[in-house]
Amino acid sequence: MFNDIGPLELITLVVLAVLVFGPDKLPKVIQDVMRTVRKIREFSESAKQDIRSELGPEFKDFEFEDLNPKTFIRKQLDNDELGLKEIRNGFDLKKEMAEVTDAVHSTDTPAVSSSGGRIDMTKKPEEPGEDNRPPFDADAT
Secondary structure, X not given: OOOOOOHHHXXXXXXXXXXXXXXXXXXHHHHHHHHHHHHHHHHHHHHHHHHHHHHOXXXXXXXXXXXXXXXXXXXXXXXXXXXXXXXXXXXXXXXXXXXXXXXXXXXXXXXXXXXXXXXXXXXOOOOOOHHHOOOOOHHHO
């Protein structure tokens, strides 16, 4: 809860508390604050138990921390049922990049002539025949 309070800030809070409440009343104030914090924790635990009992046995593994989106996503990604680890392990980036590089550098393209790798602009594109047309779908229009 207070993970980001540094030592200087903590000393400042203690000095401020001594100045505001005085050294005589400070122990009593600390006891009252701690008692209130305990009551709030007991109340929240009681509320959590009531909610769990009302949800039934289907939600016996339900944790309120899972309602945090980051925790929920982390838990779902760590779940092995999705098969993400196999996908991640089966993906070889070096192999994929080598295949893409080979495809880009290959000279087997028909539109490229042997004269310096230039595109032959004199060659006319092939006309699609009657058989190459897709069937007409009246419902799609």
